[in-house]
C-alpha cells in the first residue's frame with residue numbers, strides 16, 4: 738500500500754466530476770487500499786478519490802476508528818448513489834482533509850440510503866444515520882466536484898478559501914505526511 742498526496746483547496750482539480758467505475762478489478766482495489774491508508778495516516782474519517790487526484794467514483798469511510806487507530810471498521814463505496822434522503826436535517830460541524838483547519842456547520846439530510854458496489858464489486862444498499870450519513874453525503878459531494886465550503890454562504894466560503902490560499906502560500910501545513 739502507498740500513501741497518496743491529498744489535494745488542498747483551493748485547487749481546480751477538486752472541482753472535477755469523477756467518472757463511474759465500469760469494472761471492479763485489482764487496480765481499483767489497489768486505489769481503495771491506498772486511499773484507506775492515506776485517510777488513516779491523516780486521521781480522517783472519509784476520503785473521496787477526487788481528493789487524491791483520481792477522478793473515479795470511489796469513497797472510503799471509517800467513522801468507528803479511534804485516534805489510536807483502534808476499532809478499524811473501513812467501508813468501501815464504489816459508484817455510491819444516494820437513493821433516499823430524509824426531509825429532516827442535521828447540522829454537523831464539518832471539516833475536510835482538503836481544507837485543513839477549516840470547520841463550519843453544514844446542514845444535510847439526517848438520514849440517507851446509499852446504493853454502491855463493495856470492495857469486491859457486489860452491489861449493496863446501506864441505511865445511514867448520524868455521522869455516517871453526513872460523511873457519505875460529504876464524500877459523494879467530492880465526487881461531484883463539491884467541497885463543504887460550497888454549502889456555506891458566499892461570504893463565509895470566500896473567507897475560508899482566502900485563508901486556505903494564504904496558508905498554502907505560507908506553507909503552514911506540510912504536504913510531506915501525505916506523500917510516499
Ligand code: NI
Nearest residue numbers: 832833834835
Ligand atoms: Ni472532504
